[in-house]
Amino acid sequence: MADRTEAPPVTPAPPAAHADPAGYLEKRTLRRGSAGPLLLTGLGVAYVVSGDYSGWNFGLAHGGFGGLAVAAALMGLMYTCMVFALAELASVLPTAGGGYGFARRALGPWGGFLTGTAILIEYVLAPAAISVFIGDYVESLHLFGLTSSWPVYLACFAVFIGIHLWGVGEALKFSFVVTGVAVAALLIFAVGAFTDFDAGRLRDIPVDHGALGATSWLPFGVLGIWASFPFGMWFFLGVEGVPLAAEETKDPARSLPKAMATSMGILLVLALGTFLAATGAGGADALKDAGNPLVAAVQIDGHATVLGRIVNYAGLAGLVASFFSLIYAGSRQLFALSRAGYLPRPLSLTSRRKAPYLGLLVPGALGFTLAAATGDGARMLNVAVFGATISYALMSLSHIVLRRREPGLERPYRTPGGVVTSVVAFVLACAALVATFLVDTAAAMIALGVYAVAAAYFALYSRHRLVASAPEEEFAALAAAEAELAHG
Numbered sequence: 040m041a042d043r044t045e046a047p048p049v050t051p052a053p054p055a056a057h058a059d060p061a062g063y064l065e066k067r068t069l070r071r072g073s074a075g076p077l078l079l080t081g082l083g084v085a086y087v088v089s090g091d092y093s094g095w096n097f098g099l100a101h102g103g104f105g106g107l108a109v110a111a112a113l114m115g116l117m118y119t120c121m122v123f124a125l126a127e128l129a130s131v132l133p134t135a136g137g138g139y140g141f142a143r144r145a146l147g148p149w150g151g152f153l154t155g156t157a158i159l160i161e162y163v164l165a166p167a168a169i170s171v172f173i174g175d176y177v178e179s180l181h182l183f184g185l186t187s188s189w190p191v192y193l194a195c196f197a198v199f200i201g202i203h204l205w206g207v208g209e210a211l212k213f214s215f216v217v218t219g220v221a222v223a224a225l226l227i228f229a230v231g232a233f234t235d236f237d238a239g240r241l242r243d244i245p246v247d248h249g250a251l252g253a254t255s256w257l258p259f260g261v262l263g264i265w266a267s268f269p270f271g272m273w274f275f276l277g278v279e280g281v282p283l284a285a286e287e288t289k290d291p292a293r294s295l296p297k298a299m300a301t302s303m304g305i306l307l308v309l310a311l312g313t314f315l316a317a318t319g320a321g322g323a324d325a326l327k328d329a330g331n332p333l334v335a336a337v338q339i340d341g342h343a344t345v346l347g348r349i350v351n352y353a354g355l356a357g358l359v360a361s362f363f364s365l366i367y368a369g370s371r372q373l374f375a376l377s378r379a380g381y382l383p384r385p386l387s388l389t390s391r392r393k394a395p396y397l398g399l400l401v402p403g404a405l406g407f408t409l410a411a412a413t414g415d416g417a418r419m420l421n422v423a424v425f426g427a428t429i430s431y432a433l434m435s436l437s438h439i440v441l442r443r444r445e446p447g448l449e450r451p452y453r454t455p456g457g458v459v460t461s462v463v464a465f466v467l468a469c470a471a472l473v474a475t476f477l478v479d480t481a482a483a484m485i486a487l488g489v490y491a492v493a494a495a496y497f498a499l500y501s502r503h504r505l506v507a508s509a510p511e512e513e514f515a516a517l518a519a520a521e522a523e524l525a526h527g
Contacts, residue, residue: 064508067378069135069371070393073208073287076294076301081215082284082364083302084309086277088221089169089361091313092333092354094420098270099327101478102263104241104318105256110267111274111314115307117467118275121431122303123454124438124461126296129282130452131441132514133291136375137283138434140511144518145437145444148502151511154433155376156493160426160486162280162369164419167406169362170195171416175330176355192410196403199363203370203399206392207287210367218360224353225309228333231346232316235337240322268474269424274310276427277361278302279434280368283375292451370398379509381501421482422489425475429490431468435461445518 098107128141143151174188203210242255250260281299285291321336329335334347374395377387390396438461475483
């Protein structure tokens, strides 16, 4: 393999890429064949399931039931379209790089770096935020007699990173079991809550008559729909991380598309049932500021019920499942970017059990520090959402570019609807990105600041030290060579 890569003529020529020293990739290998469609489907649901238990309901304060319902439907459409597009890209390039690898082929080194960095922002900040929520849950349940949450944050990172270091197969099985508990509890909750469903409670938020288009269904007007986008995302945020397991998957070209489609279908059902049951039972006005909306929805005169207690403990399981799986996703994205030289190369070293130990420990230490220092889970999650929306736009654009530029590329799986599907995802992702400024401008600016620092590092240092033999870089180099032959 040559020690330089070039992007196709339609993209800027990339800088020199250094060949790896002997044994470089052997020190950076993951355990192959550890996951099949079932575990991958569980992983896709695990990323997201905590969002069904809390967070989405704050959208009621921005859009009311109607506004959040429309926002959730549009975000569900965005994720469905994006998942179909990513399933095709994952079948073409089944590596741990995920979105970075797709964008690297389509948009060049800068596109790959910006996409990978956005994904990394999401998957480093989200676990930190969820550890704060877990701490709040533990305190509210009066477990272990704790009056401070930082020991919970430390225990979460230490114990669950330890399981990941043990091995990916064990980690995914643990995640699958905990996710199953959380999903079962959501189904039990929906059945119980629907017995007390009252359609009138869906629109009991007072109407802001000064808002454009305000009605009882849209109490904050039409703009409330847009402002609710980030909260509609909570029902699906993270499912796009399934392709990051590609190098540890049995027959990834077949398993990844199947698992992504199945997990997305499960999430759509859970979102619909949870949203309707909780709001219809508890009332939109009562839930719009609730920290634990499902428990609040089934309380009787402010007192806990048996169903509420079940949901409360299951909510803790849901948070653990998402926390655990997001740590996995972040470590694999960091592993791929480091292996290719975009980030410091030692971060991609793997242990004897084929776990990227520094890729787990370094983000874990950062996440714990942020959680303990700030305790602001909502702000950190908003930063994560901002990073996510950037990556969604770039990944959808990557599908569009590759379909247009390389129509003959072998695609074991093809996106239903083709480019139309990814265009829908791209437009909605851009709308969701702008909506983050409506909800939390400070979080958006923090994310942009992190982005600027990362971009400076890449521009001034790492783009001159890329590793040509990394799978994603090799794939892009092959595309460049084929383009050169075609134009020669």
